[in-house]
Amino acid sequence: MFPKPIEKSGPVARTAYQAFLPVALILWLLPLLAILLTSIRSAKDINSGNVFGWPSEFAIIENYTAVFTQSAAAQYMWNSVLITVPTVMISVALACLAGYALAIYKFRVALPLFFLFVAGNFIPFQILMVPVRDMSVQTGLYDTIAGQFLFHAAFQTGFCTLFMRNFIKALPFDLIESARIEGIAEWKIFWYVVLPLVRPAIAALAVLIFTFVWNDFFWANVLTQGESAKPITAGVRALNGQFVNNWHLVSAASLLAAIPPVACFFLMQRHFIAGLTLGAVK
Amino acid sequence: MADATLHEARSDADPGWFARNKLAIAPWIFLIPALFFFAIYVVIPIFESLWLSLYEWNGLYDADGNSTAVWVGFENYTKLWDDPNFWTSLRNNIAWLILYMLAVPLGLFIALFLNQTVTGMRFYKSMFFFPFVISQVVVGLIFGWFYNPDFGVVGTVWKALFCEETTNILGNVTFNCSRPAPDILSSPEWATYGIIAAGLWPQIAYCMILYLTGLNNVAADQIEAARLDGAKGWKMLWYVVVPQLKPATFIAVVVTVIGALRSFDMIAIMTQGGPFGSTNVLSHYMYEVAISEYGERYGYGSAVATVLFGIMLFFISYFLWRMYQDEKGGR
Numbered sequence A: 001m002f003p004k005p006i007e008k009s010g011p012v013a014r015t016a017y018q019a020f021l022p023v024a025l026i027l028w029l030l031p032l033l034a035i036l037l038t039s040i041r042s043a044k045d046i047n048s049g050n051v052f053g054w055p056s057e058f059a060i061i062e063n064y065t066a067v068f069t070q071s072a073a074a075q076y077m078w079n080s081v082l083i084t085v086p087t088v089m090i091s092v093a094l095a096c097l098a099g100y101a102l103a104i105y106k107f108r109v110a111l112p113l114f115f116l117f118v119a120g121n122f123i124p125f126q127i128l129m130v131p132v133r134d135m136s137v138q139t140g141l142y143d144t145i146a147g148q149f150l151f152h153a154a155f156q157t158g159f160c161t162l163f164m165r166n167f168i169k170a171l172p173f174d175l176i177e178s179a180r181i182e183g184i185a186e187w188k189i190f191w192y193v194v195l196p197l198v199r200p201a202i203a204a205l206a207v208l209i210f211t212f213v214w215n216d217f218f219w220a221n222v223l224t225q226g227e228s229a230k231p232i233t234a235g236v237r238a239l240n241g242q243f244v245n246n247w248h249l250v251s252a253a254s255l256l257a258a259i260p261p262v263a264c265f266f267l268m269q270r271h272f273i274a275g276l277t278l279g280a281v282k
Numbered sequence B: 001m002a003d004a005t006l007h008e009a010r011s012d013a014d015p016g017w018f019a020r021n022k023l024a025i026a027p028w029i030f031l032i033p034a035l036f037f038f039a040i041y042v043v044i045p046i047f048e049s050l051w052l053s054l055y056e057w058n059g060l061y062d063a064d065g066n067s068t069a070v071w072v073g074f075e076n077y078t079k080l081w082d083d084p085n086f087w088t089s090l091r092n093n094i095a096w097l098i099l100y101m102l103a104v105p106l107g108l109f110i111a112l113f114l115n116q117t118v119t120g121m122r123f124y125k126s127m128f129f130f131p132f133v134i135s136q137v138v139v140g141l142i143f144g145w146f147y148n149p150d151f152g153v154v155g156t157v158w159k160a161l162f163c164e165e166t167t168n169i170l171g172n173v174t175f176n177c178s179r180p181a182p183d184i185l186s187s188p189e190w191a192t193y194g195i196i197a198a199g200l201w202p203q204i205a206y207c208m209i210l211y212l213t214g215l216n217n218v219a220a221d222q223i224e225a226a227r228l229d230g231a232k233g234w235k236m237l238w239y240v241v242v243p244q245l246k247p248a249t250f251i252a253v254v255v256t257v258i259g260a261l262r263s264f265d266m267i268a269i270m271t272q273g274g275p276f277g278s279t280n281v282l283s284h285y286m287y288e289v290a291i292s293e294y295g296e297r298y299g300y301g302s303a304v305a306t307v308l309f310g311i312m313l314f315f316i317s318y319f320l321w322r323m324y325q326d327e328k329g330g331r
Helices: A006-028 A030-038 A043-048 A060-070 A073-104 A110-122 A126-139 A145-169 A173-181 A186-197 A199-214 A218-223 A232-242 A247-267 A269-276 B002-013 B016-020 B022-052 B075-081 B084-100 B103-114 B121-133 B136-146 B153-162 B191-216 B220-228 B233-244 B246-262 B265-270 B282-290 B298-329
Strands: B163-167 B173-177
Touching: A006 A030, A006 B121, A030 A247, A030 B136, A030 B153, A043 A247, A060 A073, A060 A247, A073 A110, A073 A145, A073 A186, A073 A199, A073 A232, A073 A247, A073 B022, A110 A145, A110 B022, A110 B298, A126 A145, A126 A218, A126 B022, A126 B282, A126 B298, A145 A199, A145 A218, A145 B022, A173 A186, A186 A199, A186 B022, A199 A247, A199 A269, A218 A232, A218 B282, A232 A247, A232 B136, A232 B265, A247 A269, A247 B121, A247 B136, A269 B191, B016 B022, B022 B298, B075 B298, B084 B191, B084 B246, B084 B282, B084 B298, B103 B121, B103 B191, B103 B246, B121 B191, B136 B153, B136 B191, B136 B265, B153 B163, B153 B173, B191 B246, B191 B265, B220 B233, B233 B246, B246 B282, B246 B298, B265 B282, B282 B298
Parallel strands: none
Antiparallel strands: B163 B173
8 A cells, every 4th residue: 555554654643644634624625615604604794894704693594595586596406407317318328328339249340439439528519519509599409408408418428438338348248148149139138138237337427427417517508598498507607697796695506506416426426436537447 | 953042042041131140230229329419419510610610600591591601711710820819818728738737746646645544534535526526617606706805715815914904983994905915817917827726626636536546456565565675755656656557647637638628617707718818718719709799700719619629639639549559458
């Protein structure tokens, strides 16, 4: 293990390390703690300039209800759910199929096609912006929920396929071979042999794609206009304009926007990290 | 005789053409839905953008539904060459690329600091990872407030260090400062660095988690052997540990390069490219020219996007080449 385990360095070093850990954490999360504290302050504190000290009174319930009653935050949150959930379902489903095809079958274009998905996943959004926006306007998908989740699903299919293909490729090939010898149909091999084995990959992808799409801001701006289809990230920016100098409300709204991905991360931490660190070890 | 051939032919065809070519057809059936989606929303739009960069177009259609785009050849690119905003954006992109790379060593540093097994370590590791999970919009807002010279954290700390508080007869508090508090995001010189610093926060967290996973898998016997040979500290890190972390480093570099070139959210939230376009990067400048209040300029925007795509393609080709080398080594 590297660095040397602290337990071996004697009690002084160990105690010092353990005492320093929380200090380091507070410094690291200082911006976040500051905003957390701001979100529970009263307007009086903000106006009198007490924005960094301890709050003179706690207005946690008032602030968070104000966000919902004075703005369209509830609508934005719900829009985000309506955009992210179908995206996760479509992109993961498509990627299971495509990943299976690219990992199991040996055909000449398998590797080029795989690289196409990988490359598509890395390109800048701007190269897609004008045609996708124009297409959405033409087909009536502009400023709708469906317009956003269809695009996200297609785009995220690149990353999901990369992930799924590598995951399936790491499964023992004998399993598929023996199923074929038994004369089992290809789609049955996929459904009954492979799919149950890729469940951890599905879980990892689901939390990752949920977080990526929930946090999307660019496409929310490109593909929406009004309140009806805007997700919470774009909504928070709109609120920032609406609540000028009401920093306690802006902070509360920002934190609300962060809750679903944060909850997702803490509930499914193992899968989340396994997904993000794919390929970080050989 | 004829009967026999017929019979033979039939028995040959008996499993059916489909069944005989099963292994050639099946992958396409599995691939078609994903390929179809991906082609429509990703592959074809790339080529459309490249093509559109040779036109001038405000995004409108005439009464018959034909696009009003006008062919201008490479005019958009010559305009780009003489556009100071384009060069500012490009320069900022380079600043992002170079400074964002700090996330890789800093992430390794935090990972080394946290790679211990004292009680509660899991909690600390996940809390250090926290900034990556929240959206960049929120990070941008947090830091925008953090940097505010009047009531942000930077301003407050500055007042405590350099200012004298005086209360006049009416009870109003005024500050006498030996130096005025810096307004980072309004300064054309410093704003970009302020945004990059904010962007580094989640990116360091990402690199940290990659390295923590990598460190978990470092071969213990090699470390012990090196230790017996008297290696420790920096030498051990550089000659024994870092080489074993190569896959993690590769991914950290990939995600950091992509993240640097994709930076859009924070700029849009914190400065919108200002003051005077000094914090623009290509991704934000493209958005600004393509969809602006002064009318849409799809052709010119596409030209900016094409340049950014070209830069990205350079990195993507390298990543794919590396992946290809790995694939050849594998099964």
